[in-house]
Amino acid sequence: MRATSIPAGAVPEFPELPTESLLEAYRRMTLIRVFEERVSELYRNSEVPGFVHLSIGQEAAAVGACWPLAVTDVITSNHRGHGHCLAKSLAPEPMMAELLARVTGTNKGLGGSMHIADPDLGIFGANGIVAAGVPIAGGAALAAKLRAGRDRAGAGRDRAGAGRDRAGKENSVVVSFFGDGAVAQGAFHETANLAALWRLPIVFFCENNGYAEFSPIADQHPVPMAARVGKGGNVFALTRGLHAKWPDRLLDTPISETAVMVMPSTPADTYGLLRSAILDPNPVVFIENRQQYGMKGPKPPADYLIPLGKAKVVREGTDITIVSVSRMVQEALAAAEALAPRGISAEVIDLRTVAPLDKETILGHRLRHRRRDRRAGRLPGLLDARRAGHAGGAAADAVALRAEPGEAVAARPAYDRARR
C-alpha cells in the first residue's frame, strides 16, 4: 500500500469489493462490536482493572483502514484502540487477557486497554496520551522508508533482498489512528510537518467523532484556549465565565510535572484547598473527582484555608493505617468502620495534597505505635488505597524508605493482586 495525496475536488475511484470480502469485512466489524459489548459488561461488573474506552460505532473506520494492510505494515493507535488492534489481526483472547490484567495479555497484563501492543503484527501500541502515537508512527514510517531504500539499492545484487518484508513487498506503510482531539497537540503537527518534508509512507487517519471528551469540536478548533474558557469553561463547565471576569489572570499554561498536586475528598476541603491553591505562588494542579460533585457536607467559614502539603488524620486508629486520597477517602472510612467489629482499629489518613507528600503525617502512625507494636510482637501495617491513582503507592514508598529491617509494608496495588 502506498500513501497518495488526492487532488482537491477529485473523486477517488476504489474497486468494488467482491461479496466474499464484504462478508469478511462485516465479520471483522461484528467481532469488534461483540468484543466491546463484552468489555463493557465486564467493566460495569468491576472486573476490568483500569479504564476502558469503547469504539462502538467506529468499527468500519478501523476495518476499512486496516483492510489493505499487510502484517508488515504498521499501525499506531490511541486510547480508543480495541477496534484498530482487532482489525490489524490481533486475536481477541490476548487482548481480553490484557484488559483483565492477566499474564497471558499482549503486555503480560501490565498495560491494560490503553497500552495494547504487538510489534510482530505491526501494532506499535495503543496509547493513553492523546497524540502520542502519532510521532511513533512517524518513526516507524521513517524506518520503513529507510528499509525500502536499502531494499531498492540492494535489489540488483540480491534478489531475495535484505530489508524486503516477509510479504515480499518493497515498501511498507504506517497508519496512525488518532481522534479530533489529537489535532490540537504539538506532537501531531511536528509529525505531519516532518512526514511531508521527508515524504514518509504514513497515513494520518483522524477519527473525528465530533468530541474530545466533553468538548465539542467547534470549541476546540481553531479557537484559542482563553476563548474556550470564556465560552464553555473546561470539560465540566466549572470555570465558565472566569476568563470574561479576569482576562488577565486566566492563562493558557503547560502542565508542570513538578507542580503542587491537590486532590480534595469533601466539599469543605475542596473550598479550603482551592482557596490555598489560588493564593499559592507555585503552579497547583487541582484534581477533582467528578463522582463527588453531588456530595453534600458541612459549609466551611468564608475565609477557610487548608494548608497545602499537609495530610490529615481523618480517623484515629491503632492497628493499621489506610492512606487515601480524593473519593477513596470515603471508601477507606467505610472500610475502617467495617473492620471495627472485628477488633481491628484502623487509622485513616487523607493525603489532601499528593505532591509534595506529607511524609511526617504518614509516618506518624508508625512512630506513635512502633514501640507498642514491638512490645506486642506485631508489625504495624499500611494499606494502600491506590485505586484512586498513584498517591497511595507514593505513600507506601515513603514508609518503605523509613521501614527498619524486618518490617513489612503491605502496599500491593489492587491490579497486582488481580494478575495471575
Ligand SMILES: Cc1ncc(C[n+]2csc(CCOP(=O)(O)OP(=O)(O)O)c2C)c(N)n1
Ligand atoms: C495529552 C493528554 N491530554 C489530555 C488527556 C485526557 N484525555 C483522554 S481522552 C481525551 C479526548 C480525546 O479526544 P479525541 O482525540 O477526539 O478522541 P475520542 O475520545 O473522541 O475518540 C482527553 C483530553 C490525555 N489522555 N492526554
Ligand SMILES: [Mg+2]
Ligand atoms: Mg474525538
